[in-house]
Amino acid sequence: MKPHNPHPTTHNEVILKAENISKQYRLGTVGTGTLSHDLNRWWHKVRGKEDPYLKIGDTNDRSTKGTSDYVWALQDIHFEVQRGEVLGIIGKNGAGKSTLLKILSKVTAPTIGSIKSRGRIASLLEVGTGFNPELTGRENIFLNGAILGMTKKEIASKLDEIIAFSGCERYIDTPTKRYSSGMTVRLAFAVAAFLEPEILVVDEVLAVGDAEFQKKAIGKMQDISKGEGRTVLFVSHNMAAVKSLCTRGIVLEHGKVVFEGDIENAIQNYLEDQNSTAHRNWKNEDQSRPKADFIELLEVRVLNKEGAIAINHSIFDEVKIEFQYNILKEGEFFTHGFNLFNAENIHILSSHDKNSLTLKESLPLGIHKKTITILGNLLAEGSYKCSFAIMRYGPFHVEFHEMDVVGFNIIDEFGDKTVRGSYSGHYPGLIRPELEWKN
Incomplete structure (x- = not known):
């Protein structure tokens, strides 16, 4: 058995x-005006009419000021x-x-x-x-x-x-x-x-x-x-x-x-939807720029193989990320740092600009650029976010570290040119290089 x-x-x-499912809450001081509202609700119910307060109420956006005392915490779930x-x-x-x-x-x-x-x-x-x-x-x-x-x-x-x-x-x-x-x-x-x-x-x-x-x-x-x-x-x-x-x-x-x-x-x-963007520009926003006393970040761009700003990139194509900054004070030695995170906020890689550490002369005043290239046929499908840092060595010190400066998506399309072939299911792994198989 x-x-x-x-x-x-x-x-x-x-x-x-x-x-x-919908849930409405009343904002403000508890008890203010609720008796009149309750009586109004009861009177509508006795007459067989709909609750009059269901027709009013703001969307539940905590970052903006509403126009109503009522807010919909949930709507039509x-x-x-x-x-x-x-x-x-x-x-x-x-x-x-x-x-x-x-x-x-x-x-x-x-x-x-x-x-x-x-x-x-x-x-x-x-x-x-x-x-x-x-x-x-x-x-x-x-x-x-x-x-x-x-x-x-x-x-x-x-x-x-x-x-x-x-x-x-x-x-x-x-x-x-x-x-x-x-x-x-x-x-x-x-x-x-x-x-x-x-x-x-x-x-x-x-x-x-x-x-x-x-x-x-x-x-x-x-x-x-x-x-x-x-x-x-x-x-x-x-x-x-x-x-x-x-x-x-x-x-x-x-x-x-x-x-x-x-x-x-x-x-x-x-x-x-987390405000990921392939282009950040602080040139007209002096107060909000990531900065230290000798350097400030002006612009970051994610570029495709044609050199155009793009958020979506083929899994086979290299992705370039260009950082533009302004040197405010001469005689300063520093290096650049870059971090890449995937959709689950897992830290994929870090890179420090070792060439900056060997410079004999400091950079002059004015605008400078640094570009890094992430090779094609490396990252898995998904969304990625980048951070950028300015650091000193001897002793090590981070001048500023700006998280989520830009983001981009890696896409593996179906068709003749694809890493996944005809397989349409979940493809695990943090990276997706196309390895060579030999007999």
Whole structure:
């Protein structure tokens, strides 16, 4: 007889569905004018009319001043999550990620729309959420398990695994108010993961844990989804973690879904919208120029093989990056530094201009240029960001280091001339040189 599986995986079984989710908040001092607004809402409801405040409200853009007392934290969110899927939710700060997770976790209700889910939902939204600081770690495990609908016997059967995974065994009978934030997150995650919810919702809180625990937690979430067929919703600004864990992603911007699809394309969509540009010009912006007392950066350009400014480049073509700067004081010796990062913010390479270190005479006053060339047939497909630094040696000192000065994309098209040939799937690796194969 086959063993009973309490959570059978059904192909294409939808376990969570968000339909037309919108969330509106009122800005300003709490309580001011809300009674009149509530009465107005009630009067419209009695007459069978729509809430009058649903028609007003600004988009949730934290960087601009609005014209309304109401703001839409989320607007018209639709998506489905299947059993065993790991959905990454990514976006800038203030995009609505945490609000969406709170609605999915049923911590708060949507203003419009509905959430349909099958099975228990365990949430890890903020450090210490659901913990009573006066209770011990052991008591909080039983409390959280009871909230999730587990029996005392079920919780006790998982207790040793939870304590071992959390690494808090020495302090398990100490009140959690004595725990550090890292210890609290360790225990909270262990409870949420081991008490077998059908849906596990995890916000950025894992960033509080150390590198060893983050790796351990991501491994556990992979086991939950692949081995146990459970569903995980994961929010993080760590694109490497999102990429390694998630199978699909949605990108939020100002409370709206701007992209939904496989995780590779979701990350690309998110990062390409981070004001990446192939040309930066500070010539008319004296105050904002990257500078030191003897040098200032004026312009940076990403050039294609024709010498034109371009953000998209073939995987076979070399990419040139030109830095133009102004020497303000003579008699200064320095060198240039360049760093390249990929879409997951992984540091691909660094380069220092060793020729500048051997100069016998300093550069004269005025404008100078330096150009570096990244060879074709080297980088993998994806988006890249560059930084530029001016440094001294003997002793080593960084005069300025400007991050994200320019960015560009490497594209491998299908066709006769392609590194990937007819293969259309995910091609792993940080670089993509076309190696020679011989018999």
